[in-house]
Amino acid sequence: MIERIGNFCRTFRKEVLHKTLKEIATENHVNSKSISAFENGRANNIKYLSIYLHSCNDEQREIFLKGVFKCL
Secondary structure, eight states: OHHHHHHHHHHHIIIIIOOOHHHHHHHHTOOHHHHHHHHTTSOOOTTHHHHHHHTOOHHHHHHHHHHHHHHO
């Protein structure tokens, strides 16, 4: 399940947010390697979801939450 969520987050970051790994890491004061590990299923801390939420506007937030719940 964590791999599906991470994969969704990677796709969401690229296709909806249109941000690079470095951009989203810098905005949220997080190491890009940590985010990469999450997106590739090697980290399972739920706190990483807040990084994507923080980067969304209202419309994107709705898309993100629906996508995450589909992964569950």
